Amino acid sequence: MLRLVGVAWWLQVKMRSRSAFDGLLSLLWPGFFATTIFMMFRQGDASGPALLSAAVGSSAMGIWSAVSTTSAFALQMERRQGTLELLVLAPQPFALLLVPLTLSMATIGAYSMVATLLWGRIAFGIEISIADPVAFVLAVVVTVFAIGMLGMLIAISSIRYRSAWAVGSALEMPVWLICGFLVAINDLPAWVRPLSAVLAPTWGVAAMRSAATGHSPWANLGWCLLTAASYGVIAVLVSRWMVHSARANATLALS
Amino acid sequence: MVRVAEPVIQVDELVRTFHTRRGLFRRSGKEVEAVRGVSFTVERGELFGLLGPNGAGKTTTIKMLITLLLPTAGRARVLGHDVVKDAHDVRGKVGYVFGGDRGLYERLSGLDNLRYFAELYGVPARESKQRVGELLELVGLVGREKERVEGYSRGMRQRLHIARGLLHRPEVLFLDEPSIGIDPVGARELRATVKNLVDAGTTVLLTTHYMFEADELCDRIAVIAQGRIVAQGTPADLKQQVTTGTVIEIEIFGLPDGVLEKVRAEPDVQSVVVDVQGQAQVLTVHAQPGADVLQAVMAHLEGSRFGRVITREPTLEDAYIELVNAA
Numbered sequence: 001m002l003r004l005v006g007v008a009w010w011l012q013v014k015m016r017s018r019s020a021f022d023g024l025l026s027l028l029w030p031g032f033f034a035t036t037i038f039m040m041f042r043q044g045d046a047s048g049p050a051l052l053s054a055a056v057g058s059s060a061m062g063i064w065s066a067v068s069t070t071s072a073f074a075l076q077m078e079r080r081q082g083t084l085e086l087l088v089l090a091p092q093p094f095a096l097l098l099v100p101l102t103l104s105m106a107t108i109g110a111y112s113m114v115a116t117l118l119w120g121r122i123a124f125g126i127e128i129s130i131a132d133p134v135a136f137v138l139a140v141v142v143t144v145f146a147i148g149m150l151g152m153l154i155a156i157s158s159i160r161y162r163s164a165w166a167v168g169s170a171l172e173m174p175v176w177l178i179c180g181f182l183v184a185i186n187d188l189p190a191w192v193r194p195l196s197a198v199l200a201p202t203w204g205v206a207a208m209r210s211a212a213t214g215h216s217p218w219a220n221l222g223w224c225l226l227t228a229a230s231y232g233v234i235a236v237l238v239s240r241w242m243v244h245s246a247r248a249n250a251t252l253a254l255s
Numbered sequence: 256m257v258r259v260a261e262p263v264i265q266v267d268e269l270v271r272t273f274h275t276r277r278g279l280f281r282r283s284g285k286e287v288e289a290v291r292g293v294s295f296t297v298e299r300g301e302l303f304g305l306l307g308p309n310g311a312g313k314t315t316t317i318k319m320l321i322t323l324l325l326p327t328a329g330r331a332r333v334l335g336h337d338v339v340k341d342a343h344d345v346r347g348k349v350g351y352v353f354g355g356d357r358g359l360y361e362r363l364s365g366l367d368n369l370r371y372f373a374e375l376y377g378v379p380a381r382e383s384k385q386r387v388g389e390l391l392e393l394v395g396l397v398g399r400e401k402e403r404v405e406g407y408s409r410g411m412r413q414r415l416h417i418a419r420g421l422l423h424r425p426e427v428l429f430l431d432e433p434s435i436g437i438d439p440v441g442a443r444e445l446r447a448t449v450k451n452l453v454d455a456g457t458t459v460l461l462t463t464h465y466m467f468e469a470d471e472l473c474d475r476i477a478v479i480a481q482g483r484i485v486a487q488g489t490p491a492d493l494k495q496q497v498t499t500g501t502v503i504e505i506e507i508f509g510l511p512d513g514v515l516e517k518v519r520a521e522p523d524v525q526s527v528v529v530d531v532q533g534q535a536q537v538l539t540v541h542a543q544p545g546a547d548v549l550q551a552v553m554a555h556l557e558g559s560r561f562g563r564v565i566t567r568e569p570t571l572e573d574a575y576i577e578l579v580n581a582a
């Protein structure tokens with residue numbers, strides 16, 4: 001199972017990184033985010049920890065944008081290519097096949113994280129002094145995984161609904177807010193907070209910030225993994241139902 | 256294990272209706288009855304052909320059997336597993352190859368495509384590499400496997416498809432127009448490959464629009480038209496069901512006036528068609544079943560100059576055309 005995810009992930013990354021056009025976009029896009037955000041924080045006379053927090057948040061935004069807009073669309077692509085049927089035919093839980101798919105997007109999104117941090121350094125002189133580098137890298141990996149899992153939940157609906165790919169784009173910005181990528185969660189209205197708590201990236205970003213500032217990231221990391229794992233369970237159940245429904249409504253192929 | 260007596264594929268009054276919707280709010284769609292009560296069985300090790308015109312319901316039937324579509328009514332079992340209740344058990348044991356150039360990852364090489372599907376279909380890690388190599392050899396893609404599929408010709412894609420379908424050594428193979436786009440030499444190799452698989456015990460369900468292919472390969476054939484099976488049997492059976500008997504083709508130089516009418520008037524002659532081929536005219540005479548009209552026909556042609564005279568039995572194509580037209 002791990003091997004399946006590993007090999008499939010690698011081939012997906014290979015496939016996705018081969019389009020020059022996508023590649024260019026995935027570098028430019030986060031560049032724009034980062035610039036906007038750094039300028040805003042500059043204007044607000046932010047410095048030190050606040051800027052670092054912004055850098056971490058905006059790089060997570062880059063990963064999420066890469067995943068949310070493409071994950072739902074990816075299955076539509078598979079459908080168009082005629083490979084969606086072949087995925088369904090594989091004797092594996094469908095959700096498991098989606099993990100490498102969205103994970104590969106998150107991985108490509110993670111490039112954008114590096115790009116953001118470098119950009120912050122070069123153009124804005126933000127010193128990235130990370131208190132606990134090992135924990136920070138770990139937190140990045142877990143966050144990438146968590147964002148991939150959330151992307152998978154989005155992708156699932158497009159097994160059944162041919163036009164569900166729009167859902168991904170619709171969720172792009174709300175998740176920025178709710179997960180506290182930019183704004184502190186405590187500043188959000190109280191009714192939003194439970195929503196933040198069930199979104200795995202919230203915890204991932206919090207862990208990244210803790211590690212960067214020298215606080216203990218482990219509790220946040222734990223929650224991040226736990227919520228991400230629960231998406232896995234949900235995905236297995238929901239995808240089973242979606243595949244069944246797609247077989248009834250003949251939406252696995254284009255014709 | 257499957258009991259020896261149980262057929263590998265058992266299809267019982269299978270029905271599939273499609274609803275096509277126009278617009279989001281107007282639910283007034285059209286209903287297409289693609290498959291309307293199809294029944295047949297395929298025994299272990301058999302090569303079963305499903306023939307029929309475009310839109311007859313062949314692909315729809317196959318997709319129900321391999322669990323990509325749910326039947327609207329009826330039942331089907333593959334290797335003893337119900338295609339609705341035990342879909343998961345069916346999936347691991349069947350292979351599916353379809354015609355056309357979709358179903359591949361364009362941006363990956365042929366080799367990577369096979370690697371990916373080998374993982375997906377649970378080919379054990381230590382076997383995977385060897386298996387992929389074997390199959391590349393089998394379909395004649397060795398040397399081109401590192402190139403991206405984007406750059407493959409149609410026939411190369413089709414070959415890759417076939418390799419993909421065989422990766423996990425399926426017990427039952429569904430081939431939906433597998434020879435589309437393949438050159439004559441490749442098509443012959445494909446037929447040999449399919450025969451070898453059947454000899455090794457694989458059960459195959461094949462659809463094709465090439466009658467000679469079906470005739471050469473299939474143990475039994477079902478002809479399907481407008482969602483219903485109109486005839487079933489061995490290729491020989493089907494040829495016999497045809498109402499035409501022996502076919503005589505006579506090449507003649509300068510057909511005298513009035514002879515054609517005389518030949519037509521022969522009691523045992525069913526139909527006569529004249530074709531002009533270069534200098535010659537070719538007379539195709541269909542006799543009534545069981546009748547021998549060669550002598551009688553030749554008597555009318557006394558004094559003319561002949562080329563070839565061929566007497567042949569009706570082909571599967573003759574039978575097919577008649578069956579489909581009658582449906």
Ligand SMILES: Nc1ncnc2c1ncn2[C@@H]1O[C@H](COP(=O)(O)OP(=O)(O)OP(=O)(O)O)[C@@H](O)[C@H]1O
Binds near residue numbers: 255274275310313315
């Ligand atoms: N997803 C679908 N939605 C609506 N109608 C469909 C769908 N799939 C197939 N049909 C219809 O069902 C009928 C049977 O189609 P099918 O693809 O099974 O034919 P076929 O025998 O495979 O034909 P061909 O030889 O052209 O491949 C056709 O009228 C087709 O338009």
Ligand SMILES: [Mg+2]
Binds near residue numbers: 431
């Ligand atoms: Mg078809």
